[in-house]
Amino acid sequence: QQQVKQSPQSLIVQKGGISIINCAYENTAFDYFPWYQQFPGKGPALLIAIRPDVSEKKEGRFTISFNKSAKQFSLHIMDSQPGDSATYFCAAGYNFNKFYFGSGTKLNVKP
Amino acid sequence: GAVVSQHPSRVICKSGTSVKIECRSLDFQATTMFWYRQFPKQSLMLMATSNEGSKATYEQGVEKDKFLINHASLTLSTLTVTSAHPEDSSFYICSAWTGASDTQYFGPGTRLTVL
Secondary structure (H helix, E strand, O other): OOOEEEEOOEEEEEOOOOEEEEEEEOOOOOOEEEEEEEOOOOOOEEEEEEOOOOOEEEEOOEEEEEEOOOOEEEEEEOOOOHHHOEEEEEEEEOOOOOEEEOOOEEEEEEO | OOOEEEEOOEEEEOOOOOEEEEEEEOOOOOOEEEEEEEOOOOOEEEEEEEEOOOOOEEOOOOOOOOEEEEEEEOOEEEEEEOOOOHHHOEEEEEEEEOOOOOOEEEOOOEEEEEO
């Protein structure tokens, strides 16, 4: 059973546009929701993370929106740049421990 | 930020041989290390969780006798793929948790190809 569902599978955005990736989870015990960025042949790198007591968190061009009642969270990338082209994974975890990853979204930002 | 290294970055081996992959936390002590497997264009699948000095906890469906994990110190965990077969070819990624922060820090991954 997939613990975290992520969409879309792929996304094409023009330079300067907004990229939006969505995730949904089932387990209400999850208390930590990170987003990771992965380039081909590399390990994932933490981008931004949020806890369920906060509805939104912003770091630079990256914003997480969190809807606890709907059990959904999303990543918004403002002013998307070609260098943002990568695969993005959402994840959910609890007890500072086991993470469950979404299926990934391949983002392509066109110049 | 915290740095995690993996060695080797790439390995090619013959079917039936064993391969050891090292995961090191370079600038912090890792209470817990995790091993993931990632197939091309797919997500990361957690294989096992290891705590220093104790036996690893394997996820359902992961053969503990095939994927041996040793977490001998707070900075080193090893994954040994025993009697490797072509279907074991994959990208193996470790991560480490400091115990003092919220997140896991990932290594760069090891590409295993079994011929």
